Amino acid sequence: MAVDVRxxxxxDPEALATVFCEMAVHYRQSPLDHGRATAAARRWLDEESPAYSHFxxxxxGGEVAGLASVAIAHPGIDLERLMFLKDLFVRESARNRGVGQALVGFLAGQCLAKGIGRIDLTTxxxxxxxxxxxxxxxxxxxxxxxxxxxxxEALRTAAKS
Structure with missing residues (x-):
């Protein structure tokens, strides 16, 4: 299967919303309203600085198959930036078809091209x-x-300090 990553x-708010809704179900959260997810995606894509976060x-096959949500942090080790991979999600219908590999390959290529020294992530x-x-x-x-x-509550406590 050919996978295109960009x-x-x-x-792209509709494509993001489609993945967000499937992610919520996968991670056993309450189902998301697609309209609300689309509005959030639109806001994030229109208003936030690309330096803050990227999707x-x-x-x-012409369908959205997955996403990676990342942020670039400054500075990293030896004054190289780092990419934090917050989420990597492949839709159920596209699993085991190279989509995750294509996403990680794209991110790694972006790091090499832009002098970003590493990708950090948790699972x-x-x-x-x-x-x-x-x-x-x-x-x-x-x-x-x-x-x-x-x-x-921890956010409220920290905000008061």
Missing amino acids: WATAK ALAFA EDWNEGALRFYDRFGAERHGQKIFLRLSS
Whole structure:
């Protein structure tokens, strides 16, 4: 299957919304309203700086097949920027067809072309499929960091300090 990957543009809110809705179901969240997801995607693609976040979209057979959501951070090791891969998701109908590999290959190529020194990412320790997938690329497992999150009440507490 031929897979085309490119950065999402302001013309892609419907494609993003389609993947967001399928992601919600996959990750056992409440189903998303497609209209609400489209509005959020439109806002993110129109208003946010490309330096803040990017969505890479994969298309196969004319249909959206997956996405990667990334952010570029400054500075990284030795003053090289780093790319943080927040989400990589392949739609159920496109799994095991090279879509994930095409997305990671696209991101790696972008890093090399733009002097970005590495891609950092997280996945759940129970997600054996994801761990095997990233192992195939030679991803190193680092036990150096602990993943933390400030949300909800913690955000309010931090904002008051």
